[in-house]
Amino acid sequence: MSFALSKPGRFIGALTADLKTIAYRLAAAMVICVILTFASDAFLTTNNLLNVLRQASLLFLLASGLTLVILTAGLDLSVGANIGLSACIAASVMKLSGSALLGAASGVGVGMCIGVANGLLVALMRMPPFIATYGMLWVVHGITFWYMAGTTIYGFPSAFRALGSGYFLGVPIPVYLMFVFLTLGAFFAQRTTYGQEIYAIGANRESARLSGVPIARRLILVYTVSGAMAGLASLVFLARMNSAEGDIGEAFTLPAIAAVLIGGTSLFGGVGTVSGTLVGALILTLVLNGMNLLTLDASWQPLVTGVIVILAVFLDTLTRKRAEARK
Amino acid sequence: MNKIFLTAAIMLSTAAQADGEKIAVFTKNLTNPLFQVERLGAESAAKQMGATVQHYVPTKPDSIPEQMSQIEDVAVKRPNAIVFIPVDPKAMVPGIAKINAANIPVVNVTDRAAGGKFVSFIGADDYSLGLETARFLLKAMGGKGNVVIMEGVKASLTNIDRVRGFKKALEENPGVKLLAQQPGNYQRLQALQVMENLMQTFPQIDGVIAANDAMATGVIEAMEAANRKGLVVGINGTKEAIDAIKAGKMLASGDYAGFEQGCLGTMVAIRELHKLPVPKEVVFPASVIHKGNYQPYDVAAEQRACPKYEDLIKK
Numbered sequence: 001m002s003f004a005l006s007k008p009g010r011f012i013g014a015l016t017a018d019l020k021t022i023a024y025r026l027a028a029a030m031v032i033c034v035i036l037t038f039a040s041d042a043f044l045t046t047n048n049l050l051n052v053l054r055q056a057s058l059l060f061l062l063a064s065g066l067t068l069v070i071l072t073a074g075l076d077l078s079v080g081a082n083i084g085l086s087a088c089i090a091a092s093v094m095k096l097s098g099s100a101l102l103g104a105a106s107g108v109g110v111g112m113c114i115g116v117a118n119g120l121l122v123a124l125m126r127m128p129p130f131i132a133t134y135g136m137l138w139v140v141h142g143i144t145f146w147y148m149a150g151t152t153i154y155g156f157p158s159a160f161r162a163l164g165s166g167y168f169l170g171v172p173i174p175v176y177l178m179f180v181f182l183t184l185g186a187f188f189a190q191r192t193t194y195g196q197e198i199y200a201i202g203a204n205r206e207s208a209r210l211s212g213v214p215i216a217r218r219l220i221l222v223y224t225v226s227g228a229m230a231g232l233a234s235l236v237f238l239a240r241m242n243s244a245e246g247d248i249g250e251a252f253t254l255p256a257i258a259a260v261l262i263g264g265t266s267l268f269g270g271v272g273t274v275s276g277t278l279v280g281a282l283i284l285t286l287v288l289n290g291m292n293l294l295t296l297d298a299s300w301q302p303l304v305t306g307v308i309v310i311l312a313v314f315l316d317t318l319t320r321k322r323a324e325a326r327k
Numbered sequence: 328m329n330k331i332f333l334t335a336a337i338m339l340s341t342a343a344q345a346d347g348e349k350i351a352v353f354t355k356n357l358t359n360p361l362f363q364v365e366r367l368g369a370e371s372a373a374k375q376m377g378a379t380v381q382h383y384v385p386t387k388p389d390s391i392p393e394q395m396s397q398i399e400d401v402a403v404k405r406p407n408a409i410v411f412i413p414v415d416p417k418a419m420v421p422g423i424a425k426i427n428a429a430n431i432p433v434v435n436v437t438d439r440a441a442g443g444k445f446v447s448f449i450g451a452d453d454y455s456l457g458l459e460t461a462r463f464l465l466k467a468m469g470g471k472g473n474v475v476i477m478e479g480v481k482a483s484l485t486n487i488d489r490v491r492g493f494k495k496a497l498e499e500n501p502g503v504k505l506l507a508q509q510p511g512n513y514q515r516l517q518a519l520q521v522m523e524n525l526m527q528t529f530p531q532i533d534g535v536i537a538a539n540d541a542m543a544t545g546v547i548e549a550m551e552a553a554n555r556k557g558l559v560v561g562i563n564g565t566k567e568a569i570d571a572i573k574a575g576k577m578l579a580s581g582d583y584a585g586f587e588q589g590c591l592g593t594m595v596a597i598r599e600l601h602k603l604p605v606p607k608e609v610v611f612p613a614s615v616i617h618k619g620n621y622q623p624y625d626v627a628a629e630q631r632a633c634p635k636y637e638d639l640i641k642k
Contacts, residue, residue, distance in 0.1 A: 042528040051527060055520050142386065150363025152567050154544075165552045241515055242548055243567065245541070247358030247388065251514055292524030295507040298481050 011183050014190040018275035022264050024316040025279045032286050032308065040293040048289070050172060056285040057174035058236050060278050062252060063259040064185045065115075065229030067277045068222040070260050071189070073202045073269025074122060074129040076223060078114060079256050081140035082230035084249030086111040087237055088144055091153040091244035100160035107238070108231035114140055115227015119220035137253070144246045154243035164239025174236050178278070181229070185274035198222060202269025259284055262313060283312050347377040348407040348600055350593055353397065355414045355438075356388035360565050361585045362412070364628040365437065368589025369410060371633045376597045381406060389414045398422040402429040408446075408596035409433040410589075416484060417441045432599050436592035437585075438484060446599045449592045451584050451611040453485050456562060457492020459613040460581035461536050462499070464560045467578055471502035472533030475525055477546060479513040479538040486513075489538045489562060506532065511542040518545035526553055537561045540568035540580055547576050564616050564624055572621050582624070584611040590633035591640070598636070606640055 019026070036043040062079055069076045086107045094103025114136065121132035166173045189195040197218050200208040209215055238244055263280030265272025287308050291301050352369045354362040366382055373380045383401065385393035394414045401409065402425055409426060411433050413419035423443030426433050435445040464474070476493050479486035490508070497505055506529050511518030518537065522545065526532065532550075534557055537543035543561025550557055561568055562581035571577035588611065595605045616624050633639075 040528065045527065048524075048527040051523050055523065058516075138386070145357040145386075150357060150360050150366075152360060152565070154567055154570075165548070237516065240548070241519065241545065243515065243544065245358065245360070245515075247356075248516065250358075250388070251512075251516070288520065289524050289527075292507075292509055292521050293528050295509065295525075295528070298478055298508065298510040301510060 010191060011187050014187040015183060015275065017190050018186040018273040021273050022276040022279055024319060025262065025264050025276060025283070025312065028312040028315060029279050029283050029286065032283065032290065032312070036286070036290045036293065039290070042293050043290070048293075050170075050175065052282070052285055052289050053175045053178065054172040055289070056278075056281045057172075057178035058233055058240070059252075059255055059259055059284065060178050060281040061174075061181060061229055061233040061236060063256045063263075063277045063281055064181055064274055065222075065226035066256055067185070067260050067263075067265055067272060067274050068189065068198060069129070069226045070257075070265050070267060071198050071202045071269055071272055072219060072222055073205070073267075074219065074222065075133060075257075075267070076115075076118060076226045077130065077133040077253060077257075078118060078136040078140055079226060079230045080249040080251070080253030081137045081144070082111050082114045082227055082249065083234045083237060083252055084246060085114070085140050085144045085147075086231040086234035087244040087248055088148055088153065088246065090231075090235060091156070091238055092147075094156055094160065095153060100157050103156075104160070104163075104235050107235050108228055111231020111234065112224055112228040114230070115224040116220065118227065119223030122223060123216040123219035141249070144249070148244075148246035150246065152243055152245040156238065156242055161239045161242060164236050164241070174240070177232075177236065182274060182278055189274055194218065194221070199270055202266075202271075204270070255284055258309070262309060264316065283309070347379060348597055349381060350378050350408050350410060350596055351381050351383055351401050351404075351406040352410045352589075352593070353383045353394065354412050355385070355394075357384050357386075358388055360567075361437075361563055361583060364585040365412070365589035365592075367628045367631070368586040368633060369593040370589075371586075371631065372590040372593035373597070375633060376594065378407075378593075378597050380593070385414060391415055391418045394419060395422050398425055401431070402426065405429065405431065407431075407600055410592040410596050411435055411440075411445075412437045413440045432596065434592045434596045434599070436588050447595050447605055448608045448610075449588050449595065450609075451588065452613060453488035454492045454495075455613040456581040456583065457489035457538075458495050459492075459615050460560050460562055460579060461493040461496035463579050463615045463617065464534050464536060464558055465496055465500045465503055467558055468503065468534050470500045473504050473506050473529065473531055474534040474536060475506050475522075475529070475532055476508040477511045477518050477521065477535060477537040477542045478508060479511070479542070481510055481512075483513075486538050493536050493538075503534075511537070511545065513539050513542060515541045515545040518542035519549045522546045522549035523553070526550070526555060532557050534558045535560070539563050540565040543568065543577060543580070544571060547571065551576075566627065569616060569621050569624050572616060572618055573625065575618070579615050579617040582614045582616050584614075586628055586631055587611060587634065587639060591636070594633070594636050594639070609640055 089110045090103045090107025093106040121127045122129050197213045259280035260277050263276030383397040420442040427444045435448045509521050535546045540561035540563045558578040560579045564580045564582040568580040598605050
C-alpha cells in the first residue's frame with residue numbers, strides 16, 4: 001500500500017480491500033440475480049435494480065453501524081426500537097416546529113443518545129452487550145408506545161420527503177446515502193487507527209488493552225455510531241413512508257443483525273467488513289423482490305426465505321472448512 | 328396479622344364499590360390503532376355508566392405469556408367484570424378458564440375465543456367486511472381491470488376471513504383479473520416494498536385491496552412515488568385512512584367499528600353486573616367509509632362519545 005495515493009484513491013483502495021474479503025457472499029448474491037433474470041422478465045431492468053437498491057438502503061444504513069459494534073464482539077439489539085423512537089420524535093418535532101431540519105436533527109440526536117447510553121452500559125458498567133441492549137430495546141419500545149399511545153403521525157413537507165422518495169439524475173436519493181456511508185464505513189474500518197483498534201478489540205480484547213487501545217472510549221464510539229445510524233435510517237423511513245407509528249421498529253432488529261452476519265461479519269468479533277453488510281442487505285432484499293416478481297404464494301415465502309439465507313452462506317462456510325482442514 | 332390484611336382488603340373493596348364498578352379491559356397491544364380506539368370506547372362507556380376502567384396490555388405486542396400472567400394478576404385483584412380480547416384465540420383458553428374459575432363475569436370482544444364461558448361476544452364480521460370493501464372497489468372499477476390483494480399476516484384469523492371476503496367479491500366480478508396476492512404482514516413498509524416490486528412485473532394495476540389501512544397507505548405511497556394511478560381500499564377506518572379518503576388518495580376503508588366494540592363490550596359487562604338483560608352476541612355489520620359518508624367518522628377518537636346502548640345493539 002503506497003502512501004502516495006491520492007485521497008479518492010485511498011477511498012477506493014479501502015473499498016476494494018473490503019470487497020475482496022466477501023467474494024463468496026458476492027457470488028451468492030450474483031447467483032440469485034442470475035436465477036431471477038431467467039425466472040422473471042421484470043428483474044433485470046434498470047427500474048427494478050434501482051428499486052432493489054432503494055429497498056436495501058434502509059436496511060444497510062441500519063446494519064452498517066451495527067457492523068462496527070459486532071466487530072468489537074458486541075451486539076446492539078436496540079437498533080429496531082431505536083428506529084421506532086427516533087422516527088416518532090423526528091416526526092412530532094417536525095410537526096410541532098414546522099422545520100424539517102429541526103425534525104431531522106432531533107431524529108439523529110435521539111438515535112445517538114440511545115447509542116451513547118448503550119455504550120456507557122457496555123463500556124463503563126461492563127454489562128454484557130446482549131443484556132444491556134436487550135434492556136435498552138424494552139426501555140426504548142416502552143417510551144415509544146407511551147409517547148405515541150397507538151396514534152400515527154403523518155404528512156411531512158415535500159422537501160424532507162425527497163430524502164426517501166426523491167431522485168437525483170434518475171437514481172433514488174437513499175441509494176446515494178447508501179454508497180456514501182458504504183465508502184465512509186469501509187474507509188473508517190480499514191484505513192483509520194480507530195478502525196484498526198475496533199478490529200483489535202474484537203480479535204483479542206486483552207491484547208488490545210495491553211497494546212494501549214482505549215477500549216472504553218472505542219466501545220462508546222461504536223455504540224454511538226450504531227445509534228446515530230439508526231437515527232439516520234429512521235429519517236429515510238419517515239421520508240419514504242410519510243408516516244410514523246409506534247411499532248415500525250420491530251420488524252428491523254433481526255433482519256439488520258442477519259444482514260451483518262450474512263455479509264460475513266463474525267458474531268465473535270474481529271472479522272468482517274462493511275461491504276459484506278451491504279451484500280447481506282442486498283441478499284435479503286433480493287429474496288423479497290424475487291418472491292414478489294414471481295408472485296410466489298404467501299404460504300411458501302417464509303420457507304423460501306430461510307432456505308436461500310442458509311444456501312447463501314453455505315458455500316462460504318464450506319470453503320472455509322476445507323481451508324482449515326488443509327492446515 | 329391475617330385479620331388486619333383481610334379488613335384492609337374489605338375496606339378497599341367497599342371503597343371501590345362506592346366509586347362504581349371496576350372493569351378490567353384486556354387488549355392485544357399498544358401499537359395497533361384499532362386497540363387504541365377500543366380502549367377509548369371502553370373508557371367512554373365506563374364514564375357514562377359511572378364505572379372505572381383498568382387496562383391490561385402486553386408490553387410485547389400479542390404476547391401469550393404476558394396476557395396469561397396478567398390474567399393471574401386479575402384473578403387475585405378481582406375487578407367486578409372483564410372485557411377480554413384474547414391475544415390468541417386458542418392459546419388463551421386456559422387463561423379464560425382461570426377467569427371463569429374465579430367467577431368474574433367476562434365479555435369477549437373483537438377476536439372470538441375458541442373456548443371458555445362468556446357473558447357475550449361483541450365483534451365485527453371480517454368476512455363480510457372484506458366482501459363489502461372489495462365489492463365497493465370492484466364496482467368503482469366498473470367490474471373490469473387488474474387488481475392486487477395485499478394480505479396481512481398469513482395465519483391470522485382476521486386475515487383469513489378478510490381475504491375470503493375479497494375472493495368472493497372477485498368471483499362475483501369475472502371481468503376483474505387478480506394479478507397477485509402477496510403478504511404485507513399488516514406492515515406499512517413491507518406493503519410499500521411489495522407494491523414497488525409488483526409494479527415492476529405488472530405495468531397496469533387498476534386496484535389494490537389491502538387487508539388493513541396501514542398497508543393501504545403504504546401502497547398509496549409506492550404508487551404515488553412511481554407516478555402510477557390506481558384505486559386503493561383498506562380496512563379499519565383509521566383517522567389516517569379517513570384523511571386519505573378526504574384528500575381523494577384512497578377510495579374507501581372498511582369500518583371495523585373498533586370504538587363501538589369497546590363501548591358495547593364495556594356496557595354489556597356493566598349491565599350484566601346490574602342484572603340487566605344483555606345480548607348473547609352482537610356482530611357489527613360491514614360498512615364501508617368513502618368520500619360520500621366519511622363526515623361522522625372524521626372525529627378524533629379521544630373526542631368521541633359512545634352511542635346509546637339501544638342504538639348499538641340495533642345495528
